[in-house]
Amino acid sequence: VEFMTLSCVPDPPQAPKSTNRTKNSLLIKWSVPVDNGERIKNYHLEWDSGSLGSTFSLLYTGHHKQYKVLRLQPSHQYQFRVSAENVHGLSDPSFVATFHTQQSVPSTPAPPQLDKSLINALHLSWIKGGSNVIGYTLEKCDGKNEYGFLPEYDGIETKCIVKGLTPNSHYKFRLRCYNGEGTSKWSDVSSFVTCPDIPCPPSRPRVLGCVHAFSCNLAWDPPQSDGGSPVDCYILEIAAHKSMEVAYTGKLLECSLSHLTPGHSYRVRVFCVTCGGRSKPSEILEFRCPPVQPGPCEPPTITHQSKPTSISLEWASPAYNGGSEVTTYKVRYSPSIDSGVCVNLIECHGHNAVISNLKPATSYSFSLQALNCIGAGDWSEWLQVMTAANVPDQPSIPTVSKLGPTMMQLNWEHPSDNGSPITGYLLQFGKDSLLDHQLSFTSLYTLCDLTPNTSYYFSLQAINKVGKSVMSNVGDITTPPGPPSHVTKLQVSEVGSTVMVCWDTPNDRGSPITAYHVFITHGDETNTHILPPDVMSWTFDASQDTIYSIQVGSSNEVGHGELSESIKFELAPAPPVPPILSGIESSTGLKLSWVQTHKKQLLYLLQIKDKHDRFVTIYEGSSCSYRVNRLLPGTTYKFRIRASNNSGPGPFSNEFVISTRNQTSTSIQPPTISEISPTSCSLTW
Structure with a gap:
């Protein structure tokens, strides 16, 4: 079986070739590709117009298999590609082919440029001369030799480091490039200077004159070597503590430092600056500013609540002690700022003080001053403090405004209440001992029932809410004579x-x-x-x-x-006469009676004569009768009596003789027992 496949677009051609080139033209040729069953009608040639393949544009369309491109630039690169076309369409493009036009002698390059200048070297660079340049020649002239420019570099690189130069020296350079066609002209001459070297440090600074409290004048010598460049400026640094700070920049070899702190030590050093850079620091100079008086203190403060006669103050050290330790503080105070009168001035070595002997309930102004070895600083702002109220002042001795034998009136002036109104008084008054008299708020008091021609003593005390004042001094007054006192011991x-x-x-x-x-x-x-x-x-x-x-x-x-x-x-009555006794007989008793002859009641003493011929009292009382019992019958008894009144006892009466009666019957008396033995006794009767 035989059959035929369908035709299609041609295959991509092979990359085009250049068979002839000049400075301004290129002859481009290509071969016939496989047509894939249909005859090729046209070829399409595209190029980049010398833009290095960024974009392609159509240069030629036709059935020829070559094309000559004219009016091109010498020694320039161009890119080409080709496509075939038949009845079915356009094939894919071929691979890109790159061609160059023939070279020309390079153009004069731009003069070299300085990229970096060093102490002993110069970094130079230049613009690339083109793609056809195959080398560059750099020549140098230092102006010191008789040969002029001498080769320094030859190569394809576009930069060069020129070494072995002298610091801070001028050098001239020129550049040319070359290719296969020949050598370009020399560029314009460029002149460059090497960097100067770092200078040596200046000398150690020295003090001009004397160091003042707030300023100091310093000077120094220039460096022994400036590194090939004159000194542009000097930099002086100063440090009061650790870090250094710039205090002066200038060309002079001396400077004046101001705004220094008295009593502080400073360290200074100097640099010099040239085109070659900044030198190392000089040796350090150390100096100390003399101290001055301290700065003003902050106003003192109260440590405790103010008391009536004293105030406790404390304070901080001044923010600035003048560069010397504060040794003493002075405190001045006055009742008010406007008065301008300094009541007192005290000195303290610490940071606190107790101001005493002040007046109660009074506004005081306090100011503080610090002193060091140089002198005294300014006074601080005033601190105003009000002392607390106190007991009243001691009253004066009351005066006597009215005086009589038995009365007196005392007057007095009200003492200062020390900030708390007086509510009353205590008056002590008396002769041998003073008695208290509580009084309200008054300035007079009347005392009565006094003794004439008698010395009285008195003292006064004022009272307010705070307490009692000190007693006044004791006053005395003698009352005028008066009528005699009443008679005593009558x-x-x-x-x-x-x-x-x-x-x-x-x-x-x-x-x-x-x-x-x-x-x-x-x-x-x-x-x-x-x-x-x-x-x-x-x-x-x-x-x-x-x-x-x-x-x-x-x-x-x-x-x-x-x-x-x-x-x-x-008148006391006379002692009473004795009463007359009478009696009533019985065998064993007698009832004696007598008659009271005096108006007032009398006391009676009745006596009987005993066997020893002595009178014995048998009754004493106010009764006018008395019965005597247990007498012997037929017995004669003798009695006597006397009466007594307030004047005393009267005389005894004559003896009153009376006998008891005989018993009418003989009654045998009970026998008397004696000589009692266990077996016998003796009875008598």
Whole structure:
């Protein structure tokens, strides 16, 4: 069986070839590909227009198998590809073929450029001359030799490091490139300078003049070697602690440091800067600024609540001590800032103080000053503090505004209340001992019932809510003379009917007694007797059974004194006469009786005479009868009696003789037993 397959588009042609090339043209040829059953009608040639294959565009369409491309650039690269076309369409393109036009002598390159300048070397580079350049020639001229430019580099690289140069020196360079066609012209001359070397450090700084508290003048010498470049500036660094800080930058070989801190030590060093860089630091100079007075302190503060007469203060060290340790603090204070009067000035070595001897309830202003070895700093701002209220001040001694023998009126000025109103007073008043008198808020007080011609003492104390003041000094005053005091120790004695009244001398109360007045009252009658001052008794005859009332008074130039207490007196009655005894007899007893003859009740003493002829008391009392028992019948007995009153016992009566009756029957008395033995006894009767 025979059959024929269908035709299709041609196969891709082989890559085109260049058979002839010039500087401006290329002859491109390609072979016939497999047509796949249909005759090839046209070929399509595409190129990149020298854009290195970025995009392809149609250059030729036709049935020829070659094409000459004209007006090309010399020594330039071009890319080509070709496709075949039949009735079925266009084949895939062939592989890309790259061709170059013939080279020309390279154009003059750009002058070399400086990439980096070092102390002994220069890093140069240049722009690539083109794809046909096969090498570069770099020449150098230092201006010191007679040969001018000398080769420095020859090679395909576009950069070069020129070594072995002198620091901070000018060098000239030129460049040319070459290819197979020849050598280009020399580029323009480029001139470059090597970097200068790092300079040596300057000399150690030195002090010009003397170091001041806040400033210092320094100077230094230039470096021994500047590294081939003049010094652009000097840099001075200063350090008060650890880190260095730049204090001066300039070209001068001296500088003035200001705003230094007194009493601080500083370290300084100097650098120099050239085109070659910054030198190492110089040797360090150390110096110390002299101290000054301390700075102002913060106002003091109160540590505890203010007291009436003292305030406790504390404070911190000043923020700036002037460069020297603070040795002393001064505290000044005054009642107010506006007064401008410094009440006191105290010195302290610590950070606290107790200001005493202040006035209570008073506003005080305090200011602080610090001192060091140089002197005193400025005063701080004022601190205003109000002291607490206190007990009142000590009152003055009261004055006597009114005075009489038995009264006086005291007046006084109100003392300072020290911030708390006075609520009352305590008045102490008396003769030997002072008694308290609580008073309200007043400035006078009247005392009564005083003793004339007597020294009194008094003291005053003020009271407020805080407490009691100190007692005032003791004042004293003597009352004026007054009438005598009343007569004391009035005594009455009697001798029979004569009565004597006597008394003690009363207090004359400052004025001698001029007379005594004796008042004797009996019944409704009163007799007055005026006696001279030297007579201290009075005698008069009194009557029995009469009650007398006796009073004695005295007088002086001031007046009459009080009368003594009244003494009632009555004459003592005479001792009573003995009563008359009478009796009623019985055989074993007697009943004796007597009659009371006196108005007042009397006491009676009844006695019997015993066998020894002595009177023995058998009764004492106020009864007017008495029965005597256990007497012997037919026996005679003797009795006597006496009466007693307030005046004493009266005389005994005469003996009263009385006998008991005889018994009417003889009765045998019971026998008496004696001499008793176990078996016998003796009886008698």
